[in-house]
Amino acid sequence: MAILGALVLCVVGSFAYVGGWLSPGLLTPGRFADGFQEVFGVHPGFRRNHAKGVCVGGYFESNGQGARLSKASVFEPGRVAVTGRFSLAGGQPFAADGPAAVRGFGLRFEPRHGGQWRTAMVDIPVFAVGTPEGFYDQLLASKIDPATGKPDPAKMTAFLAAHPETVRAITIIKAKPFSSGFANATFNGLNVFRFTNAAGDTTPVRWSMVPVDAFAPEGPADAQDKNYLFDALIARLRRGPVQWHMIITIGQPGDPTDDATLLWPDTREHLDVGTLTLDSVAAEAPGNCRDINFDPLVLPDGIAPSDDPLLSARSAVYSQSFTRRAGETKEPSAVTPAEVGQ
Amino acid sequence: MVLTMLFIGVAMVASLADYHLLVSIHRPLGIAILILVIIRYVNRKLNPPPEFIATMPPEERVAAHYSELLMYAMMFAMPLIGWGMLSAARYPIVLFGPIHLPPILPHSLMLYAVLRKTHTIVAYLFFATFIAHFSGVLFHTLIMRDGLIDRMVPWRVRGPEINPP
Numbered sequence: 009m010a011i012l013g014a015l016v017l018c019v020v021g022s023f024a025y026v027g028g029w030l031s032p033g034l035l036t037p038g039r040f041a042d043g044f045q046e047v048f049g050v051h052p053g054f055r056r057n058h059a060k061g062v063c064v065g066g067y068f069e070s071n072g073q074g075a076r077l078s079k080a081s082v083f084e085p086g087r088v089a090v091t092g093r094f095s096l097a098g099g100q101p102f103a104a105d106g107p108a109a110v111r112g113f114g115l116r117f118e119p120r121h122g123g124q125w126r127t128a129m130v131d132i133p134v135f136a137v138g139t140p141e142g143f144y145d146q147l148l149a150s151k152i153d154p155a156t157g158k159p160d161p162a163k164m165t166a167f168l169a170a171h172p173e174t175v176r177a178i179t180i181i182k183a184k185p186f187s188s189g190f191a192n193a194t195f196n197g198l199n200v201f202r203f204t205n206a207a208g209d210t211t212p213v214r215w216s217m218v219p220v221d222a223f224a225p226e227g228p229a230d231a232q233d234k235n236y237l238f239d240a241l242i243a244r245l246r247r248g249p250v251q252w253h254m255i256i257t258i259g260q261p262g263d264p265t266d267d268a269t270l271l272w273p274d275t276r277e278h279l280d281v282g283t284l285t286l287d288s289v290a291a292e293a294p295g296n297c298r299d300i301n302f303d304p305l306v307l308p309d310g311i312a313p314s315d316d317p318l319l320s321a322r323s324a325v326y327s328q329s330f331t332r333r334a335g336e337t338k339e340p341s342a343v344t345p346a347e348v349g350q
Numbered sequence: 351m352v353l354t355m356l357f358i359g360v361a362m363v364a365s366l367a368d369y370h371l372l373v374s375i376h377r378p379l380g381i382a383i384l385i386l387v388i389i390r391y392v393n394r395k396l397n398p399p400p401e402f403i404a405t406m407p408p409e410e411r412v413a414a415h416y417s418e419l420l421m422y423a424m425m426f427a428m429p430l431i432g433w434g435m436l437s438a439a440r441y442p443i444v445l446f447g448p449i450h451l452p453p454i455l456p457h458s459l460m461l462y463a464v465l466r467k468t469h470t471i472v473a474y475l476f477f478a479t480f481i482a483h484f485s486g487v488l489f490h491t492l493i494m495r496d497g498l499i500d501r502m503v504p505w506r507v508r509g510p511e512i513n514p515p
Contacts, residue, residue, distance in 0.1 A: 012492050026361040037365075294458075321367065325366070334460070
């Protein structure tokens with residue numbers, strides 16, 4: 009009887025252990041999402057981060073150059089439909105646009121015969137943190153103190169003291185001026201990925217979307233229009249399509265692949281693999297970009313994750329956020345192109 | 351294999367570092383189970399399992415019979431729910447390399463939410479049924495030593511002098 013009990017307990021115990029029920033301190037996707045909710049509040053139906061956004065559509069015209077590096081169908085010469093979403097970092101879906109918020113760009117490439125690819129990019133060149141734990145600590149340290157309306161400086165000082173990589177990354181981020189809007193911003197994939205071509209050769213890479221629209225430096229926030237960044241994008245798209253060049257940066261042996269706080273040397277080869285054209289914009293609605301999880305690990309054959317620990321964690325937490333909001337009642341988003349003056 | 355899936359399932363939803371690897375295994379393994387459970391069910395219909403052994407009282411036979419049926423139903427339903435929920439969320443259903451399955455349901459977040467919850471509930475129910483079944487088999491094998499395990503495995507666990515054929 010004792011053996012029987014021990015065997016059953018063993019199976020149930022190991023089930024509970026791998027499920028994380030025996031380690032309440034473990035940083036799980038669920039606790040991560042709880043962290044976002046603690047810092048930004050719960051806004052049912054919206055993403056737990058990058059909550060404010062607008063949907064865009066268009067196509068990617070591959071020039072065929074990328075096939076040298078990856079066998080992914082998206083790099084074959086020709087046109088691939090895309091669905092995208094521009095967003096602002098942070099978990100408040102109705103926050104006012106401002107120069108402080110990092111801008112995000114989620115993109116889904118949909119080749120006709122499979123090989124779907126999703127990427128979630130931002131307009132900063134490196135991540136401020138290198139690990140999921142660092143991200144979580146930074147998130148909690150940046151929580152607004154209701155008494156002062158600002159994060160607790162002591163908490164941020166303590167966080168930076170414990171994370172010299174963040175101090176270094178912030179220097180890199182601040183070294184380059186930000187652009188005036190979404191349409192003339194460079195968006196970076198940040199993490200390193202691995203491209204594998206038809207011959208089986210694997211190369212570490214990063215990617216960026218480099219705008220065709222001319223750079224203009226960022227100005228102060230528009231006090232009259234709390235959606236001024238999104239409204240400028242909508243107005244820009246009404247004047248005509250907006251384009252970006254997709255630039256692949258090719259890593260060399262020895263370049264760090266597991267630390268998104270580090271840049272590679274400027275001398276690395278940059279390969280222009282095609283042009284992204286956006287020509288439509290719409291408010292978030294059922295069935296469009298609102299209902300897509302821009303999970304950075306939805307990758308086609310020919311693109312694989314690197315050993316960067318942020319990647320699996322991003323995938324897990326995006327999925328957690330998606331699952332939570334999927335079952336919640338939705339309300340209209342802040343950005344509604346139809347209401348923006350013609 | 352099925353038990354492995356339950357373990358992978360609970361591990362991946364709690365994991366940051368191994369999430370992607372575990373999901374990448376969970377998806378093709380689920381589809382493999384769907385195929386195998388169909389083959390197994392057809393085989394069971396063609397070659398009925400041995401009769402229950404004499405030492406099992408009637409209520410235990412009913413429990414054993416329905417727990418087997420329930421496990422078959424769940425083994426069949428779980429991969430379909432998984433496939434369906436990924437379809438409703440419009441995730442590509444990649445098995446390995448370029449091999450992927452088509453979506454079987456329309457793109458709907460609410461549908462995804464319901465199926466995602468069902469996937470978890472059925473998984474726990476399956477684990478509970480498995481534990482009950484497992485405990486019953488262990489009880490017969492270790493305590494009663496009546497050779498019930500011979501009904502389950504293709505090889506003979508006890509000699510014929512203890513459990514004559």
